[in-house]
Amino acid sequence: MSLESLKSLFRPELEELSAYRVPPRPPEVKLDANESPWPLTPEARARLASVMHATDINRYPDGRATELREALAWALGGSTDEYVLGSGSDELIALLATAMCQPRDGAERPAVVYPDPTFVMYGITSRAHGWKPIGVPLDERWDLDADAMAETIERERPNLVYYATPNNPTGNCFSREKVEALVDAFPDTLHVIDEAYGAYSGQSYATLCEERAQCALLGTLSKVGFAGIRVGWVRLDEALSAELEKVRQPFNLNTASQVVARLALTDLAPLLETQITSIVAERERLAAELDRHGALHCFPSDANFLLVRYTGDVEELCRALLDREIAVRQFKHGNSRLRSCVRITIGTPEENQRLVEALGDILG
Numbered sequence: 001m002s003l004e005s006l007k008s009l010f011r012p013e014l015e016e017l018s019a020y021r022v023p024p025r026p027p028e029v030k031l032d033a034n035e036s037p038w039p040l041t042p043e044a045r046a047r048l049a050s051v052m053h054a055t056d057i058n059r060y061p062d063g064r065a066t067e068l069r070e071a072l073a074w075a076l077g078g079s080t081d082e083y084v085l086g087s088g089s090d091e092l093i094a095l096l097a098t099a100m101c102q103p104r105d106g107a108e109r110p111a112v113v114y115p116d117p118t119f120v121m122y123g124i125t126s127r128a129h130g131w132k133p134i135g136v137p138l139d140e141r142w143d144l145d146a147d148a149m150a151e152t153i154e155r156e157r158p159n160l161v162y163y164a165t166p167n168n169p170t171g172n173c174f175s176r177e178k179v180e181a182l183v184d185a186f187p188d189t190l191h192v193i194d195e196a197y198g199a200y201s202g203q204s205y206a207t208l209c210e211e212r213a214q215c216a217l218l219g220t221l222s223k224v225g226f227a228g229i230r231v232g233w234v235r236l237d238e239a240l241s242a243e244l245e246k247v248r249q250p251f252n253l254n255t256a257s258q259v260v261a262r263l264a265l266t267d268l269a270p271l272l273e274t275q276i277t278s279i280v281a282e283r284e285r286l287a288a289e290l291d292r293h294g295a296l297h298c299f300p301s302d303a304n305f306l307l308v309r310y311t312g313d314v315e316e317l318c319r320a321l322l323d324r325e326i327a328v329r330q331f332k333h334g335n336s337r338l339r340s341c342v343r344i345t346i347g348t349p350e351e352n353q354r355l356v357e358a359l360g361d362i363l364g
């Protein structure tokens with residue numbers, strides 16, 4: 001049958017994967033996707049509207065996103081040519097998998113190493129591109145197991161190593177000296193440091209990236225109020241970014257996203273800083289409230305979410321919260337250490353209060 005023979009043309013690795021789906025109707029309090037809870041202020045919206053009004057959308061976008069690159073270099077450092085831009089940092093993860101896929105001598109497939117648990121797209125994207133994904137368990141405090149990482153990198157000779165710091169879903173930053181030691185010990189591997197939540201930790205590896213060609217920084221606007229425009233970037237040595245540019249679709253960032261992202265990095269930066277400060281304060285307040293319940297334990301977080309261990313039935317807890325129009329993230333698959341946990345994004349003070357009251361109601 002022809003459908004069967006067409007299906008046989010798909011990559012066999014896709015058998016192990018399922019499509020990423022989100023519920024069609026979000027509940028009133030959405031604390032499951034690590035977005036910023038804050039909508040833009042009326043003034044910021046008016047500013048965006050006037051900039052969009054002056055934009056010609058009958059033309060293709062600027063394929064180089066010149067002004068956005070300039071804003072990135074101005075806000076985050078480096079030269080404009082060090083940045084490769086994508087539709088969210090997800091696209092950059094895919095571009096790295098497409099471009100850097102040459103297996104090492106004697107290996108059948110390129111390999112990628114990352115700590116486990118971590119952001120799921122490193123594993124999903126590498127599988128979908130025919131790479132060998134290797135997760136290295138984090139230690140009992142969710143920090144890097146530096147010896148196990150080093151042994152694995154030595155043995156597997158990966159093309160790429162990912163470190164999300166702060167890490168999703170554990171929320172903590174990895175020990176800086178461990179990351180730096182691994183970057184220095186393996187100069188023939190590209191070490192991608194994912195700073196998606198860096199705004200909430202106040203830490204950055206920009207200096208390390210400037211000093212080491214084997215170090216790249218991944219960034220995004222998704223966690224600081226602009227998930228809807230899908231803008232991310234990777235900053236890496238110009239010789240490497242030039243190669244990555246060759247596999248980027250010429251118009252991958254649409255005009256509206258470029259314009260809004262540029263404003264986010266420049267004129268709206270002070271507003272974002274205020275929102276970030278309030279989310280960090282709420283994170284500490286919410287953690288203290290949740291820790292009052294004997295059944296809950298919050299792990300320390302440097303991000304805009306909390307990983308919370310629950311001693312009861314996690315499925316039932318999530319259902320009870322959803323009945324009260326509150327969504328949090330549950331982990332049904334993947335690392336077994338997460339089965340007893342939920343990940344809770346920090347909301348507005350009102351949303352967090354609603355969560356606190358709902359938990360009081362459910363847990364007593």
Ligand SMILES: Cc1ncc(COP(=O)(O)O)c(C=O)c1O
Pocket residue numbers: 034087088089090091119164167168194196197219220221222227231232
């Ligand atoms: C660590 C990490 N990196 C990257 C991303 C993807 O972000 P983007 O929206 O830019 O694709 C996420 C999203 O959850 C994340 O948690």
